Amino acid sequence: MALEDELSCTVCTEFFRDPVLLGCGHSFCRQCINLHWAVSSFRRCYICQQVSPQEPVSNLSLRNTCESYLREKNTRTESSGGHECSKHGEVIRLFCQTDGKAICVTCKKQEHNGHKTQLLQQAVKQHKGKLKAEIRPAEKTLLSLQNGTALDNKISKYIQSQTQMTERTIRTEFEKLHQFLRQEEESRISALNEEKKEKGDKIERRIQDGIMSLSDRVKEVEEQIEDDDITFLKNYESIQNRAKYTLPDAELSSKTLIDVPKHLGNLKYQVWEKMKDICPYYPVILNPNTSLPDFSVSDDLTSVTSCLFQQDKHNPFPQHRNCVVLGSVGYTDGTHTWEIEVGNNQYWSLGVCLGSVETSDVYTLTPAKGFWGIRRFGSLFELMNAQISRLKTKGNLEVVRVKLDYRCDEKGRYWYVRFFDAGNDYLIAEFNAVPGSKLFPFVIPEDLSAPLRIVPANITLTVEQKLPFLERHLVIIMICLCFVMALMFLILAWLIERHNR
Known part of the structure; x- marks a missing residue:
């Protein structure tokens, strides 16, 4: 059986008829490989799918081997009488189409009388033809998968296209967000630097004013010290008062420093709130x-x-x-x-x-x-x-x-x-x-x-305000107080009535 497999064409599964040899080394029946190429867009080997640009050449050695083997097989079959019917001992030469069984002539006359029969070789040929016809759609599907023309191949390519397009869109949208964040960052840092310059310049002006005032005072005292003794002693108290003079203490407050809460308070929330303008919400997204x-x-x-x-x-x-x-x-x-x-x-x-x-x-x-x-x-x-x-x-x-x-x-x-x-x-x-x-x-x-x-939907941001306990439960507390007062009033009325009795 192994030798018969080697001498059989992989396309038609029968012994080689006019075998030809491809460049890849595989052999097929000339008619089989031509039919295979007729339904394919490329001249590929049926087994290894290697392209064969050259015309196939006749494989004379394989043809001779097949012919010799068939002659020997026919001789053995004739000498042994072929397959024999186990019941009548006759050579099986017929096929019953009604029952789907291989039979001998005696079987046809007895058990299969009136059934539709045909020669065994003819039945085998017809059944092999049916199998080839039934496997042809699978061969076409296989070929379309190999050539990339099947639906699954198209879906795979479309998925790749969808991925590339979606990735480009994601990057574009995130670039818009990055650009907004960069602009917002620069705007807030610019506002911080403006406040720094404003308050720094104010402090610098006060320092320069203090330097000028104290310099003039020191220079004036030094000049008066150099006066003659009588004048110096005469003006001593006045000079002393001038020497003791210093700048008044600056009125410092938290407003003198950078207003850090203005720049950092709820920073991420405020930025997120401003992003609503460039991030609309759509209640329906199309597929x-x-x-x-x-x-x-x-x-x-x-x-x-x-x-x-x-x-x-x-x-x-x-x-x-x-x-x-x-x-x-x-x-x-x-x-x-x-x-x-x-x-x-x-x-x-x-x-x-x-x-x-x-x-x-x-x-x-x-x-x-x-x-x-x-x-x-x-x-x-x-x-x-x-x-x-x-x-x-x-x-x-x-x-x-x-x-x-x-x-x-x-x-x-x-x-x-x-x-x-x-x-x-x-x-x-x-x-x-x-x-x-x-x-x-x-x-x-x-x-x-x-x-x-x-149309994008309008989104409203709300911040939950937690009220004190009394404000949150004021209604319940008032109801309870009214209930307690009514109960006390009923008890008091009952006591008064009982006392009067």
């Missing part, structure tokens, strides 16, 4: 993995635009036909509000949908298909339901507010979905009793080069 190739999602994942041409790097996963771009987070409970800037776009759709629509093909966007939303079609505003109901708006609708409320009452668990004109807080449409499943925001941009944008 670019749900976007079609002809959609462009912004780097910060807050806007999407319909483009005329497909993007260079698009998602290899097949998307549904509705061009839906989903939010990255789904909601299962609570209250959620977000606003979408539609501007002057004439064609768009938005709302909420079930997460299952990401991998499904939905032709109509209705509640029955898992969509609850509104759309604009030219000058018409429509509710996305089975009847496509018309909607009324006040003024020009530029920003749509979506409010999602999860409710639990006697009706059960459900969502209450409402749509408002954010400009005047006018209720446009609502859906009640939406099934209590996981809902995702969605948008569909249809105007070319006109984006739909998520």
Whole structure:
């Protein structure tokens, strides 16, 4: 059996027929290797995948060896009568297609009478052909994996592209933060140096004034000491008073020094609070993995635009036909509000949908298909339901507010979905009793080069103020005091009544 394996082609698994030799040293049937190359974009060896640019040459030695072995094998088979039926002792020459068994002529006449049969060699050839046909998809898949054309290879390349793009965006965003922090640092150090200069100059002026005043005083006393004796003694007390004179003590206070708390007090908090202006919070982040190739999602994942041409790097996963771009987070409970800037776009759709629509093909966007939303079609505003109901708006609708409320009452668990004109807080449409499943925001941009944008939310920072114990519990204390006084009044009234009896 080992020798037969050496004399068999690895492609067709049969003895070599017109074997040829490749440059890598492997041999195949001429027809087999030609068929293999016909479905491949490169002339690679079936075994080692080495490229064979030269035409294969006939392997005469291998062909002669195969022919000799087959002749010897046929001689042995003829002399031994081939495989014999264990029941009738006859050579097995037939194959029963009905039972799928190799049989002899007597078996066909007895146990397999009326069954559909064929020659054994013909059955073997047909079964090998079926196996080759069945293994061909696996061979094509193997070839696509080796050539890098399979879906997994495309996904791997797309992941690399996503990683590079995301890394560039992260570095860009952090560079903005670093630049802000550097500017803030320079601004605060500059303010510190200005205060230092102001207060230092004030001290320096006082020092210079003191030097000039004392220098004049010393010089004057020294000159009077040199007066004649009579004049000196006559003016002694006056000179003495002048000699004793010193500068008055400076009125020092903490304001004379650097106002350190002004520069360091809650420094990180104050910087963080100022960063709100360059760090907006978006209540909804779009998921670019749900976007079609002809959609462009912004780097910060807050806007999407319909483009005329497909993007260079698009998602290899097949998307549904509705061009839906989903939010990255789904909601299962609570209250959620977000606003979408539609501007002057004439064609768009938005709302909420079930997460299952990401991998499904939905032709109509209705509640029955898992969509609850509104759309604009030219000058018409429509509710996305089975009847496509018309909607009324006040003024020009530029920003749509979506409010999602999860409710639990006697009706059960459900969502209450409402749509408002954010400009005047006018209720446009609502859906009640939406099934209590996981809902995702969605948008569909249809105007070319006109984006739909998520509006950043207003963030308010509050600092908790801890009140003294009495202030925090004043109401409770007052209630307790009233209760005690009422109880004492009742006891006193009872005692008086008892005393009167």
